[in-house]
Amino acid sequence: MTIPGGGPRSRGPPLPRTRSSSEKVTVSSVTSAVTNRRRRLRELRRAAPFVLPFLLLFVCVYLIPTGYSLEQSFFAVKRSGLGLTGSRTVFAGFDNYVQVFHDTDFLDSLGRVAFIGVIQVPLMLAIALVLALMLDSAAARGGRLFRVAYFVPYGLPGVIAGLVWSFLYAPSLSPVTRLLDSAGIHASFVSDAALPFSIANILTWAWTGYNTILMYAALQAVPQETMEAAALDGCTGWKAALLVKVPQIRPALLMTLVFSIIGTFQLYNEPATMKSVAPNLSSTYTPIMATLRSVSSNNFNYAATQSVVLGALICVLSVAVFRASAKRTDS
């Protein structure tokens, strides 16, 4: 079982996306179709050794599993009686999809990650942008040290981070809770209401540095001349950073936004780990947890359907973000 969009890992490093080489070929209207085709073939042959390894992996671990899941989602296993006499796999049409859209557990899980995303993604990206601008500014000292420091949490596997944070959150073990208690504040990090924020906090801690580095790399590419020109026009300091630098790294900002949205919808490690200290965290807390639960229940077809719906939703969201941003650049 594979989940379209990367499987049950939360927020892995970005896959390099290559533009298809055909797009770069500018076709002049005078060249005849034949030479044009010949040239394209030649280019393809030249590009093949570079593209094929990626393409092969992409097909084997991404397209085929996605296609397989899609196929599986249209079938269902039917048993009869006690179910001990074997089962048959029958074509189910859209039955599984109808079930998904009536499955309150799954819909709730989508609502939860959407809520966490709405709170956490803008906050994290804002912090990351401020940190990146500070790293990039001429006045920054110890840049290398801070770059590494910001990046360190990302290097820690999500499960380990989840475990460590669990200890900080666990009501009876947490030094933070104890400290607050002694100050007369009785707070719980694992109550139903607090859970989304506790999880968002881990995500922010783990991923801000990663996004900072992505933005910082883009900021480095902003030409020095532009900033000098801005300075001549009297635009310096924070004003220059926000009005001149930030618009120029829009593609990087967009990329971090899309990755963050994808990552949030694929949330798994952190809540799954926290379940040991928060029994009230339901086993279908996130869409991927809900999908894995279907796998454990030996309901592979339904799990496939859930994966397809999740994958499609992420796809639509990503495209929507790109579209919305493209429109804004055009106008």
Place this chain on the structure above:
Amino acid sequence: MIKRRARLTAAAILAATTIMLSGCSSSSSPTAESKGPADITFWGWAAGYDKSVALWNKTHPDIHVKYEAVTNGGAGGYDKMLTAAKAGNAPCLAQVGYETFSSFLAAGVLQDVSTYVEKDRAEFPNWVWNNVGVDGKAYGVPVDTAPMAMFYRTDLFTKAHIAVPKTWDEFAAAAAAVKAADPSSRIMNLPTDPYLYAGFAWQGGAPWFGVKGDSWSVSFDSPANRKVGDYWQGLFDKGLLTSYPAFDASLYSAWSKGTVWAEVGPVWSASLIRDNAAGSTGKWGVAPMPRWAGSDAVGNSGGSATAVMKDCAHPKEATEFAMWMSTNNDSVSNLIASAAILPASKSGLANSALDAPQAYYGGQRIYQLFRSESAKVNDGWVWGPIMSTSATSLGDGLGRIHTKKGTYQDALDGAQKSTVTALKSQGFSVS
């Protein structure tokens, strides 16, 4: 541009399908009837299984067993087995807990080996056989059982002059007495792990499932289950129980510090407490599980079998090994020493290793108690065919109790509803 991209996509999908049909699929070679020794693969996770397998291989050159350790069943091992069975590369034998056995049966991944175990029927009591098959059929060989008992702090009970409770009524009275003796202490932690809680339902004659002819009955919401659930809800509502998460460090620390005085749990709690509450060495004792009025029945929570998987090419030999592992004196001695199991077989229960005094429990011979209690386990318990769904749903409900947003009854009702829905949607008959 869009058209071209669509064409490219189509080509990619075509290529993908071709590769899928030829290259990517792993070729599983079905073991042909070979003349050499029969090869049997065995997946399990319990400590000591590897040693028992090595013992077997030393003495049985004709049947070679290859042991492969997998992740603990509940932590992913079962998923791996089910997925392997679907892919056609499952092992011959697999360690499967009783609670999951029916689910494996219903998934159609097991093989009927009734004829091969017939001669050894007398080795296991009826309630154990009921856990490895339905309708008197057997699909594997039982290894161990997990009858329940009461673990308690002898020092604290004695100091507070509280008698060891023999019935659940006495247990409730003792719970109040513990709180009165030390307001910061409680008698026990709220049982919220679904499989641990199953042991209480099991004892109370409150099965969750039953087989009626050719259909399953589901009874999480039965009056008997209500009675057991209400008992624990009552203790919790009176503030007589702690509410640490099950199997959490905070609970272990409370055991160690002496703020939780007892644990009614299965035989494997003995190692759980010993390994996690080192601070209270020598201070624990074990007494029989408190009884319901008018009954001497005990609950069981855990235990597992060696299941014979469907595609096993040598079921007879595989069953022979499994039976040997569960009954041979050397193998059982090894399993008791390595994994502290309570053997399910009668010959295994006779093993003298069970008579050894346990230092952590103040020198008490605790396994003698479990040996005699294992004969009193309630007979009528049946595990359901989609336990993973039932248990997670029940577990989600039980997990809400400490937040006071749900009760035992709510959790049981939720499990009833989700189980019946899931059974019907997968085509099982439900009566």
